[in-house]
Amino acid sequence: MKLLKESVKSTAVTLLCLLGLNITPGLAAPYSTPDYYLCNNRIGGEWNFGRVPSACDVDPWGDPVYVTTNFIPVVFDDNVTRTTERQRYMQEVHAMLRDSVEYYLLARNPSASSAEISAWQRANFAKAHQETYWTHYRDATDGNIKMVRGDYGHGHGMVQIDDRWHFPKLEEGKGWHIFENIIYGMELFYDAWEDAASASCVGGATDWRNRARSAYSVYNGGASKICRWTNPNDTWAQNDIGFADKYDSQTWLNYISDVDHETTLDVPCFMEGNPGCTAVEPVDAEDPSNWPGRQINLASGEACRFESNGFECVADAVDMLCLNIQYGEPTGGSLSPSASATASYGKNVHEKHACYAGAVNGLSTVGQSITSGIAITMRATPGGSSLGFASQAGKVYQVLDYVVNDTSAQYRYYLISENGQLGYIYAGDASDYGSWTSSASHSALSEVTIPQAGDQIQIVATSGINLRDVPDGNLMGVVPVDELLAVISVVVQGTDNDVYYEVNYGGNIGFIYGGKVLNGMTLQDWAVYTVVPAVPAYPGSGDVIQVVNGSGINLRDAPGGSLLVTVPSGSTLYVFSTTVQGTDDFVYYEVTYDGQHGYIYGGQLAGTSTLDNWAVLSTVKVAQVGDQVELVSGINQRATPGGTLVQLIPAGAVLNVLSTVVQGDDNFVYYEVSYNGSSGFIYSGYLTPASTLASWTEIIE
Numbered sequence: 001m002k003l004l005k006e007s008v009k010s011t012a013v014t015l016l017c018l019l020g021l022n023i024t025p026g027l028a029a030p031y032s033t034p035d036y037y038l039c040n041n042r043i044g045g046e047w048n049f050g051r052v053p054s055a056c057d058v059d060p061w062g063d064p065v066y067v068t069t070n071f072i073p074v075v076f077d078d079n080v081t082r083t084t085e086r087q088r089y090m091q092e093v094h095a096m097l098r099d100s101v102e103y104y105l106l107a108r109n110p111s112a113s114s115a116e117i118s119a120w121q122r123a124n125f126a127k128a129h130q131e132t133y134w135t136h137y138r139d140a141t142d143g144n145i146k147m148v149r150g151d152y153g154h155g156h157g158m159v160q161i162d163d164r165w166h167f168p169k170l171e172e173g174k175g176w177h178i179f180e181n182i183i184y185g186m187e188l189f190y191d192a193w194e195d196a197a198s199a200s201c202v203g204g205a206t207d208w209r210n211r212a213r214s215a216y217s218v219y220n221g222g223a224s225k226i227c228r229w230t231n232p233n234d235t236w237a238q239n240d241i242g243f244a245d246k247y248d249s250q251t252w253l254n255y256i257s258d259v260d261h262e263t264t265l266d267v268p269c270f271m272e273g274n275p276g277c278t279a280v281e282p283v284d285a286e287d288p289s290n291w292p293g294r295q296i297n298l299a300s301g302e303a304c305r306f307e308s309n310g311f312e313c314v315a316d317a318v319d320m321l322c323l324n325i326q327y328g329e330p331t332g333g334s335l336s337p338s339a340s341a342t343a344s345y346g347k348n349v350h351e352k353h354a355c356y357a358g359a360v361n362g363l364s365t366v367g368q369s370i371t372s373g374i375a376i377t378m379r380a381t382p383g384g385s386s387l388g389f390a391s392q393a394g395k396v397y398q399v400l401d402y403v404v405n406d407t408s409a410q411y412r413y414y415l416i417s418e419n420g421q422l423g424y425i426y427a428g429d430a431s432d433y434g435s436w437t438s439s440a441s442h443s444a445l446s447e448v449t450i451p452q453a454g455d456q457i458q459i460v461a462t463s464g465i466n467l468r469d470v471p472d473g474n475l476m477g478v479v480p481v482d483e484l485l486a487v488i489s490v491v492v493q494g495t496d497n498d499v500y501y502e503v504n505y506g507g508n509i510g511f512i513y514g515g516k517v518l519n520g521m522t523l524q525d526w527a528v529y530t531v532v533p534a535v536p537a538y539p540g541s542g543d544v545i546q547v548v549n550g551s552g553i554n555l556r557d558a559p560g561g562s563l564l565v566t567v568p569s570g571s572t573l574y575v576f577s578t579t580v581q582g583t584d585d586f587v588y589y590e591v592t593y594d595g596q597h598g599y600i601y602g603g604q605l606a607g608t609s610t611l612d613n614w615a616v617l618s619t620v621k622v623a624q625v626g627d628q629v630e631l632v633s634g635i636n637q638r639a640t641p642g643g644t645l646v647q648l649i650p651a652g653a654v655l656n657v658l659s660t661v662v663q664g665d666d667n668f669v670y671y672e673v674s675y676n677g678s679s680g681f682i683y684s685g686y687l688t689p690a691s692t693l694a695s696w697t698e699i700i701e
Contacts (some may be wrong), residue, residue, distance in 0.1 A: 031167040036153030043140055047256060048078040052135045055146035062176030064145035064191055065139055070277065071178055073264060075137040075145065083495075084301075087317050090255035091334070093134050095263035097125060100179065103271050104186050111499045119208035120193065120685060126247040127216060130239075131160045134252065134501040136178050147176050157183030179270040192218035192226070201227035203529070209247065216243045240383075249383030253405050257303060257320035257610060258295045258334045268337060285335040288345075293331035295320055299339035302349055304518040310346035314355060316495055322355035324407045326677060353492050356402070357626065358658050358674045360410055362433045364399045365626055365656075366492040366517065367450045367499075369440040370414065370427075371396050376436065378423030382413035387423045391416065396444040400517050415517075439628055441701040448529040450499055450517070451487050452538075453624075457501060457514075457527040459483045465512040467525060476510045479503070484530065485512075488540040489624070492517075499523060504540070507580045538587055538602065539613055543575045544618040544661070544687060545589060545602075553600040553614060559588040564596040572618055572687045573600075574662045574669075580605065587611060620691040621699055622669055623657045629671060629684070629697040630654050637680040641670040646680040649673075654700065655682075662687070669693060 016334070036042060039056035042081060046052070058064045067075065073092040077085050101124040103113050128134050131150075136158040138146040145156060149526070154162050155177030163170050174184040196214035197205040205211070217228035220239050229240035253259070269277035283290050291306035295317070298304060303317035305327045312323055324330060357365050364370050372391040379386055391397065400422065401415035410430040414437065415422060428436040442452050451457050459465055464480045471491050479485065488502040488509065488528040497517035502509065515522035539545050547553055552568045559579055565572070576590040585605035603610035623629050631653045637646040641661050649655070655673040662669050667687035672679065685692035 004611050016673065024504060031164050033154065033163045033167060037163060039149050039153045041140075041142060041144055041146075041389070042149070042153075043136070043138075043142070045138075045190065047133065048086070049129075049133045049252065050086055050093075050135050050140065051078070052133045052148060052150065054149050054153070055135075055138050055140065056149045058137070058145045058147050058176050061147070061170065062173060067137075067176075068143050071137060071265070074178060075139050076135070076140050077139045079139065083316075087255055087257070090134065090252060091258060091261050092263060093136075094125075094252065094256050094259070095261045096265055096267065097121075097128065097134075097182070098179075098259075099263060099267040100182055100271060101186065103267055104190070106278045107271075108190055109291075115206065115208070119212065122208075122247065122398060123193070123212035123215060123248070124186065124189065124242055125250070125252060126212065127185070127219065128158055129252060130216070130243045131155075132158050134158065136181070145592065150600065157181035160552055162183070167256040170295050175223060180273075183271065187217055189219050192223075195223070195226060199226045201230050209244075211432045212247055213240060213244055245385050249381070250405075251377075251381055254382065254403065255318065258330050260330055261295075261334050265319065283335060285337040286341045288341070290335060291337070293328075295330055295334035296342075297334055297336040298342055298347070299336075302347070303334075304347070306345075311347065313347055313349045314352060315349060316352070318495075319355065321404055321407060321493060322352070322359040325359040325410065326674075329407050351493060352495065354625075354658065356404060358679060359655050360404055360412070361430060361656070361674075362654065363402060363404065363656065364413060364414065364427075364437065364439060366399055366401060367452055367490055368399050368626060369396050369442050369445055370399055370416075370437040371440040371444075372416075372425065373434075376425040376427075378400045378416075378418060378421075378425055380423065382424045383411075388420065389418065390594070391418055391420075391425050396440040396446070396448070398442075398449050400449060402488070417449060437475045449523065450490065450492075450514075451501065451527075451529045453487055453489050453542075455487045457485055457487055457503075458530045459485070459512075459527050460524070461526050467503070467505055467508060467510040467512055468481055469510050471498075471511045472513075473511070476508050476605075477505065479505045479512055484616070485527075486540075489542070501527065502541075502579070504580060505584075509541075509577070509579075538578065538580075538605070539575050539589065539615075539617045540578045541575060542622060542624050544620045544622055544691070545573050545575055545591075545615040546618040547571045547573070547600075547615050549614050550613070555591070555593055555598045555600050557595055559586070559599045559601075561599070563596055564598050567591075567593045568689075571689050572620060572667075572691050573615075574622060574667045574687050578602075589615065592662075592665070592667055618691075620662060620687065620693060622662065622693070623671060623684075623689075623697070623699050624660055625657055627657045628654055628700040629657060630700055631682075631697055634651050635684075635696060637673065637675060637678065637682050639680050641668075641681045642683070643681070646678050647676065649675050649682060671697070 042054050042056045044053040076089045101121050102117050105120045135148040140146050150160050173545040174180045192215040196202055196211045199214045202210045202214050213229040214226050217225045221228055228234050243441045266277045293553050296304045302313035303320050304311040304313035304322050320426050376392045377386050377390050383431050397416040403413045405411045412427045413424045414427050415424050459479055459481050462481050464478045467476045467479050485503040491500040496519050499514035500511045501514050502511050511538050515526040547567055547569050551565045555567050573591040579588045587602035588599040589602050603614045631651050633651045634648050637649050657671050659672040669684040670681045672681050685696040
């Protein structure tokens with residue numbers, strides 16, 4: 001809901017009559033209420049959005065039936081999956097707060113500019129974060145409706161109205177009723193906001209950040225503390241620092257997939273204190289004509305965009321940003337149609353990491369290496385509180401996680417390890433990310449947390465690790481503890497950054513689980529990086545080899561099978577797969593030559609290796625998923641390899657490789673890339689008989 005200033009001018013007087021608070025600084029609290037006064041059935045919580053400790057029954061302060069009848073969208077349900085519920089709750093509370101604080105400001109100052117509205121909203125979001133992590137109502141597991149009670153039970157509601165100072169107001173409902181709680185808090189905050197515009201420590205009315213900081217200092221400490229935030233030695237300096245951290249980081253955005261989501265609460269009615277307020281008539285979620293341009297939450301759990309008469313989805317709504325970057329900002333609030341309404345439409349679920357890699361230009365994904373261009377403050381969360389140290393300029397780090405905010409700006413944060421401690425660094429936006437970090441070679445890492453292709457790992461899980469045909473797929477066998485393996489490729493999936501290593505064990509190529517990165521790292525419990533080679537290194541899938549046997553090597557239809565053609569010495573070939581079999585571990589490479597597809601013998605591993613007598617790893621490299629390439633010259637992007645023209649991508653463009661296709665008689669190489677929002681394939685030369693890849697693209701190490 002976007003409220004027009006004209007719609008509130010006539011209600012300003014009505015609204016202001018509801019408000020009014022005078023506090024005399026320096027006096028003792030006038031009401032000696034005991035700790036947790038009338039705090040029935042108290043429960044704990046967690047220091048995260050929607051559930052801070054503690055919470056007590058709404059009754060006897062207010063009517064829990066009234067809450068469930070009128071405010072259920074902004075009640076945190078403790079009885080369902082926490083992550084999903086927090087996402088839903090934050091979206092609803094954000095919509096309610098956004099419209100409420102805008103309504104209040106325009107009631108007090110009908111001529112407020114759009115810039116002031118945005119700054120006022122942000123300041124109130126940060127204040128609610130500082131006070132209670134946006135917590136107010138909870139539907140607890142004991143069946144009772146709770147409200148937050150902080151500071152030993154003295155603070156009531158989202159903005160923590162203290163019963164030692166404002167007891168009569170709490171009896172009037174300023175604590176339990178969410179709108180009256182917010183209004184009462186804004187009355188305090190708005191007076192401070194107005195005074196801060198002319199404070200000596202604020203550079204004028206439009207110095208929004210410092211104006212917000214001064215307003216909070218007054219809100220938290222009294223009128224005489226308007227510039228308290230400038231004094232790092234003040235007793236309450238940490239409160240000001242905490243508010244500034246929250247104002248700057250806007251961590252709440254990490255939980256909100258649709259900032260334009262419309263609340264069904266009748267905000268004007270509740271803000272004016274009218275009786276009988278009802279929900280705004282919702283958009284019909286069952287009507288497919290209402291789906292385009294919105295976030296669609298499917299009954300099966302995915303969050304989607306409705307594009308080209310089908311659903312493009314992510315498994316977790318928190319990752320909707322990667323779809324919104326590709327399909328544009330949502331033009332309406334989210335909808336949740338029934339399963340029957342969506343059953344006849346196709347659904348494509350994008351894996352999180354592949355989705356972001358394709359959507360965000362210049363993003364370094366999990367496992368890749370980056371150089372910190374400058375010393376960057378490390379923080380506990382993306383944009384959150386400082387850990388007290390920074391990354392080292394020029395040092396190479398491995399990306400363990402990434403977070404992207406804002407569809408247009410695409411602010412990015414990387415989780416890295418510095419001196420054994422994990423933290424997030426800011427890494428720029430879509431326009432300046434290269435000024436903060438740059439891609440680096442994996443070999444330059446001083447600390448390897450997630451081994452990559454070509455590395456060696458040792459199994460440390462005492463019961464071994466299951467080998468499967470695909471990540472979490474069909475069982476092929478068990479790799480025992482202490483086994484040393486060469487990593488062929490790495491796959492990262494899911495919200496916890498689950499790691500899977502492609503390996504060859506006993507001639508069977510498959511994937512083993514390697515642990516997770518987030519929410520309690522377990523990588524060290526499964527398989528660890530080691531410099532001890534497991535077996536003599538040999539080329540694998542995605543590598544390029546050169547035939548060195550003077551007589552050439554016979555290409556056969558199967559390992560040791562019927563002859564197809566002889567591949568001459570010096571030929572450069574792309575390896576589609578590697579097979580190791582037989583008692584002496586004979587190696588066979590799956591390749592294409594002269595229009596024939598089959599296998600060439602590559603020597604034996606057992607005893608004295610003979611691999612170097614047949615074919616060796618070439619210096620030529622073909623980029624794989626997750627690599628970045630720079631175009632040497634302009635290249636046409638096509639819908640399929642050699643297919644319909646999409647666009648011309650100019651020389652110098654740096655692109656993330658989404659997939660690699662090698663096909664044709666001469667091993668033509670195509671990379672799937674995304675540019676200007678369009679995905680397609682670019683030609684990158686051929687490998688056989690001699691590589692021309694360097695004339696088309698260059699892999700960024």
